Amino acid sequence: MKHRFMDIAACPMCKHFPLELYVIETKEYPEREEQIKRLLEKYKPPLCEIYCYKLQTPIGKKIEELQKEGVTPPCDECLKIEVVTGVIYCPNCGRWYPIIDEIPRMLPDNLRKKNEDLKFLKKYAEKLPEKITREGKPWNLSEEGA
Template sequence: MKFRLMDLLACPYDKHFPLELYVIEKVRYERTFTFKTKPACELYCAFRGVRVEELKDNDPGCDECIKFEVKTGILYCPECGRWWPIKDEIPIILPDNLRKRESDLRFLESVKDKIPEKIVKEGKPWSLSPA
């Protein structure tokens, strides 16, 4: 998943923006891209972790950002507490009724030491806390 996608994603349940991104593993690819304007993002720069207006005149790092993909991570909505996995560079943003509980819990178990406790213990639609 490209960091730039975070400039577009909002929670499908409550429309909160921006979602929080927890990167567990990222991959660097050698690529170049010519941007018409910088910053390339309109509202939120996930690469720097700030809203675009906070960048002011500082270099937003677009030339470096475009080289990275989030291979493994978690998207989290601080408003409703829902989380979604990023696996093999693909964010899996499904409604609760289409998610596979066992698969999500295996993923959560595999990354629990690398993400905030609020997701591990209180995340929705499920967490690793005993019911």
């Protein structure tokens, strides 16, 4: 998953935006360098339309202010890095969504598999905040007595 996904991701349950990203593992693909370079030549940064995850700011006035200060949005960094494993978290309703093998699994509660989600949480509990592992919805490790 690219960081840029955070520009469009909203919580499937409560529709809140923006969401929080907790990265556990990333990967870079050097063979994509040339493609990224062409993309950045063709489209002027910022590539995101609403929210820049890397700068943690909405696109618009704040980005314009930063550009006046000589700060360029780090679009090349976002495009080079894939999030392999992580969690997308909704600060509004407390739901968390795993990222597994570069794919964000943003499903509504009724389509999620509790056993798989809890297995994921147990595996990465040390790398995630308690608001996810102990308080997260639709389930968490405190319910399991873990």
